[in-house]
Amino acid sequence: MKKFIIKLIKKYQEATKGKNPTCKYRPTCSNYAVQAFENYNIFYAALLSIWRVLRCNPFSKGGYDPIPKYKKELKAQLKAEKEANKKESF
Template sequence: MNIFQKAIIKSVKFYQKYFSPDHSFWAKHRGCPYCKYFPTCSEYMIEAVEKKGAFKGFFMGIWRIMRCMPWNKGGYDPVEKEKK
């Protein structure tokens, strides 16, 4: 893992710990999950950066965040899709 991957992952983990509605102390006060995707967008970003590298993984994570809108139903969306 290179320095860019580590920096991105540390930034996402910081966000998860202090700001995320699904992972931080805010999540303990909610009764249900906030994110419509599984894994959550921050977990997806970490996995994408680990598996695809800093550049591609970062943009995969950004694309995932951009798809999070009321018109998208969400659901299971892994980093590596199953090949048919």
Template sequence: MSTATQAAIRAIRWYQRNISANTPARCRYYPTCSNYALQAIRRFGIVRGGTLALLRLLRCRPWSRGGIDDVPQRFSLFYRYSWSKAHEEPRLTPLASHTKEMA
């Protein structure tokens, strides 16, 4: 982990302990924006993870619907769009079943 990544993680942790802990919860998303930033930076590094965190902060506004918004498994700036496959998890069950009907 680079020095810049470690510094960003320490700064986010400081914010969580000293500022966020003393203010009422208002985040419309799960995980919270600071937890999202931690996960994104740990997964993708300071540049890519920081970009995802910044985009998340821009989405977090009073009139947004909010909801569950996990960090994508693969880096993509467009993972929130339906045509992107970056947010999909591997499937454990086949898409189609090849069973024969017994008559």
């Protein structure tokens, strides 16, 4: 079922290819959904995808917004880099 949903999203991406991207988030909402379905069960991935589309509105600031797994990894990496920079400055 997950593979079928991912194929549907890819078909959507192909159909809209060449049009100006209007998603203010990176990755785009459709890429976010694909990543969610590749990394989580179907129900959680659907919930993440729907929540992402609901957040994509004129009142949001947008920006870099990866799926939760990657947010945790990115925060840990940034924290490690900050600590390494502190050690180097002493």
